[in-house]
Amino acid sequence: MSTLVNKDTVPRASRRRFHASGRPWVPYVFVAPFVVLFILFLIAPIGVAIGNSLLAQKASGLGFGGVETIFAGFDNYLRALRDHDFVVGFGRVLLYGLVQIPVMMVIAAALALLFDTGLVRGTRFFQFAVFLPYAVPGVIAALLWGFLYQPSVSPVVQGLAKIGIHANFLAPGSVLWSIANVATWSTVGINMIILFAALQGVPREIYEAARIDGAGEVRIALGIKLPMIAPAVLLTTLSSIIGTLQLFNEPQVLKSITSTISSDYTPNMAVYAATTLDRNPHLGSAMAVLLGLVTLVLSVIVLRITRRRNGVTDGN
Known part of the structure; x- marks a missing residue:
């Protein structure tokens, strides 16, 4: 025996959750702007600073050939x-x-x-x-x-x-x-x-x-x-x-x-x-x-x- 459910009798909040359940990527869209800005303006500068701190500049060509960047470790x-x-x-x-x-x-x-x-x-x-x-x-x-x-x-x-x-x-x-x-x-x-x-x-x-x-x-x-x-x-x-x-x-x-x-x-x-x-x-x-x-x-x-x-x- 089947029961017919009238669409109008389903609470609106329940229908909203039902439709959202078919799009699990929606929350990530709202979070994405913060994540992108967080990476660009906090994580990336920290990574660049750590990378630069491990390098050093050294004169090449007996001082007449300019400067080259070398890996210096923790120097x-x-x-x-x-x-x-x-x-x-x-x-x-x-x-x-x-x-x-x-x-x-x-x-x-x-x-x-x-x-x-x-x-x-x-x-x-x-x-x-x-x-x-x-x-x-x-x-x-x-x-x-x-x-x-x-x-x-x-x-x-x-x-x-x-x-x-x-x-x-x-x-x-x-x-x-x-x-x-x-x-x-x-x-x-x-x-x-x-x-x-x-x-x-x-x-x-x-x-x-x-x-x-x-x-x-x-x-x-x-x-x-x-x-x-x-x-x-x-x-x-x-x-x-x-x-x-x-x-x-x-x-x-x-x-x-x-x-x-x-x-x-x-x-x-x-x-x-x-x-x-x-x-x-x-x-x-x-x-x-x-x-x-x-x-x-x-x-x-x-x-x-x-x-x-x-x-x-x-x-x-």
Whole structure:
């Protein structure tokens, strides 16, 4: 005995799934643009950099026949690791990150928590004011702060001198922290927005229950709000670590107004100097690959530390 099924009685969603089941390639069409762009602009450049790092240029014909490219293996990596200024640059940015990242995160978190309390009037205006420096390009920000750092023209330096404080923001011992100040001024806003958006997703009933139990606002902020937005804190921390190791714009701009910043002051500047000034793209590629590996290792370490603190194991 057969049963006749009227087409109009079949739910539309079921018919849609039935028709799609006959075209299994449809999902891949939607994913293809991302995959193509990912390969072209991320995977391919990494592959080119690794390939270039294994090559070297050698003069041929007793120096009169031009230059030929030969396979050098890991010679460029060994040369980069023996470069004292390149290695010192890593130590410099790590010291910079150990100070700048916590300071920036504390300021961003404090502002996000303050705006989340609802006690600040004109929240939208002040959020925009804090976020505005992020919209200023890094080069422009470095130029603006460079004007404030130069003793001959800086109203800040001249004002401090009038009250007996002789500050030199471009001295060898302070220029690194002057760079950190520029980076902090530029990035606090975007991190504050990310943390504030995460706070808006936390159910308000949790705060009310804590207040009923007698918890104060400070305890709620430190014991409830920050743990609830731990993924957002991790995201901003990782992006800050990556940005620290890629530090380039601020010291490169300030280098033009002070001699305390060398052409290889940071690893990224060393890559640029080796590739353009020394015209050795193969050595520059090896330095870039090493920089990427250090960034990857530090990111994995931070992720593992965070997962262990949150009680998450790799098996979960």
